[in-house]
Amino acid sequence: MLLEPGTPLKVGILIAPGFALMDIAGAHSVFGMAPNTELHVLWKDRHPVMAMPDFPCHASTTFDECPPDLDVLVIGAVGTSAIEDPQLIQFLRKQCPRTRFVISICAGALLLGAAGFLQGRRATTNLHLIHTLEAFGATAISGGEVVIDGPLYSAGPATGSFETALMVLARLRGEQIAKLLELTIEYHPRAPFNVGTPELAGPELTRQTLELYADFFRRSTETALEHYRSALEPQR
Template sequence: MTLNVGILVFPQVQQLDLTGPYEVFASAPDTRVHLVWKDVAPVVSATGLPLVPTATFETCPPLDVLCVPGGAGVNALMEDEAVLRFLRERAGQARYVTSVCTGALVLGAAGLLAGKRATTHWNALDFLPRFGAEPVEARIVQDGTLITAGGVTSGIDFGLAVVAALLGRQEAETIQLMLEYAPEPPFRAGTPREAPPEIVAQARTRFAGSRAAREAIVARLGPF
């Protein structure tokens, strides 16, 4: 039986949040991956990569996995009732409701994190309690049918974990080998715990504008 994975695609999405798990899911047998948006006009990612939706909210088939990636564009999505309504409707039908990076904030805005353990990008982890979630500093966090992943590159780990849950560890390991996913980063600066203080400060400065806008949005949304 064909597995259907729906990944939300939207203006200013962080493309690796999407393309990392996409590559993993698309490598699984009998699996179709749908890029879902309001229409099928191309959208442009946060780093300028054009992406073309393959299904709309109306034409998207029933999904086994619903995934929301992150990026600067999540700020608009947190107050987009059409998006939030779609997520609420599909969350009750999917086998797994998932997110990568700050996509978790959109799930939170849809009311799908209340009472759940969850993770997100390190620079947004402190937002999770405002959505009624328990923040967990981890690469992947599963709480029942909810699976959330940390920042950007964790989407590949996340994709493999979801494939293992759906199709077994052997299939996930086969895909990992096919993709030669054996990361050995040249620097130990991938988390605030590892990076030098000056690097953490520089990263926070670059995030400051988007984070300030996000703070205002979350304040408007109110308690969950």
């Protein structure tokens, strides 16, 4: 599975209107700092897009220019308007099956669900969406660990971006390179308040965060399910 010495590591990182910057920042750092990496920041065009929270950027590579033989494709949460975009879903339906490793961070699972890539696979996501994965044909795995199922590496938000990237880097460049990168970026998270899971936070704080983002995730899920179900129609 290791790449031959001298072979570029081809990595695509999806951006889109309303994408969650924290979901891709870790993977961008890990792969971008790895030696001999060909990094493609992907969107359908090069027009500026705004991340969430506000952070303006633009793609380096359009969908039409994306190499068909990516080694890694990184997908994090995006805004509802991006999930509604059929061009994005079509790109994922075409690109995911021919990519060696697909990394899903947080609500990136909704995009993969919409594209049909979760069907029959074990996967995880954030606490707001874990209960929705079965509707996309997946087996939902909670607990906060990186979940590996064949080419799919899925995780929750924030630190999951670093962890999945380091694990996939080890598969492609070897464990020694991955260890070197982990030390170089001094990846050793220590949560200041130790409430980063529902179990640690307790029911009241968990209820508050679920309520805070309930409308956003409900709209995003409904949109993703429309794509998924429409793709299933010819099979029925």
